[in-house]
Amino acid sequence: MHGLLIIDKPQGLTSHDVVRRVRRLFRTKRVGHTGTLDPMATGVLPVAIGEGTKLVQFLMAGAKSYRATLKLGETTDTYDAEGTILQRRPLPPLTSDDIVRCCQKFIGDIQQTPPMFSAIKKNGIPLHQLARQGIEVEREPRNVEISRIEVLEVSLPYVTLEVDCGKGTYIRSLAHDLGEELGTGAHLTALRRTRNGFFDEADAVPLDRLESMPVTDIPLLSPLEAMKGFALLPVSIDAARALKFGIPPALEAIEGPCSIAEGDTAGLIYDGRLLAVVQFAPGRQKERRGDFELLRVMIPGDGDD
DSSP states (O other): OOOOEEEEETTOOOOOHHHHHHHHHHTSEEEEEOOOOOOOEEEEEEEEEEEGGGGGGHHHSSSSEEEEEEEEEEEEESSTSSSSSEOOOOOOOHHHHHHHHHHHHEEEEEEEEEOOOSSSSTTTTTHHHHHTTOOOOOOOOOEEEEEEEEEEEEEEEEEEEEEEEOOTHHHHHHHHHHHHHHOOOEEEEEEEEETTTTTTTGGOEEEHHHHSSOGGSSSSSHHHHTTTSSEEEOOOOOHHHHTTTTTTOOOOGGOOOOOOOTTTTEEEEEEEEEEEEEEGGGGGGGGGGOOEEEEEETTTTTTTT
16 A cells, blocks of 8 residues: 555654554555654644655655644753753743744744754764763754744743744744743743644544554545645656656646746656656756656556555
């Protein structure tokens, strides 16, 4: 079986715990997720199976949305409620407007330092392993994009936010940094991913419910359905045959309108099947290499079964 499951991850499991349980469920090792959620976090976790794992890199690149609750006045070593409290600070008389103004400073392309308790590696060792040994190392700030922060509720010391952001954003770091900007300190007490790329809470099925279903009833999206939100371009039969040999098509082999821009990612389809993921690169035709760069080719005839 090949495709994508949209799982509602429960609290207390790592993303890899979910992958292990899906491997047992489908009796296959070819399973991967499209974006780590901490054990404390819940919500939308797309999990790819079989040929669907070839699509993970494209699905991970999409924007994400979170609902997060912060507790002001306390900092922890993990930046969340699972860590050890490092400092307590008194709360000044903050208003909702104060918090909204502070949040605005974090919208846009910003520099963010990842937390020590993270899967990022330093000399091949995950930072969280070093952190558990009491070792703290310098982390390079990274460029991340936060497009929206909305303050949903203020009930001090707790603040609940909705955040829309790009790949690689740590909401724990955002909570910590907001606390520092407010002068109170803060850590994350609850986190739920409400959207991952083009999939949201309405698409997600709780893990325990999936495990109680017959495998044949599980709502597994085909690789073609997993490319929801990307341009899907039908190709001619000759172009479909050429793709089996790694030959990308010319623009005239696309059957129907092609309104994508140079550099866009798209899926090439034939007879209701996803054949390849490509990037539109019209300049390649001058080199007689077609108008598309092949990023991933699916197994011919096996993509959607």
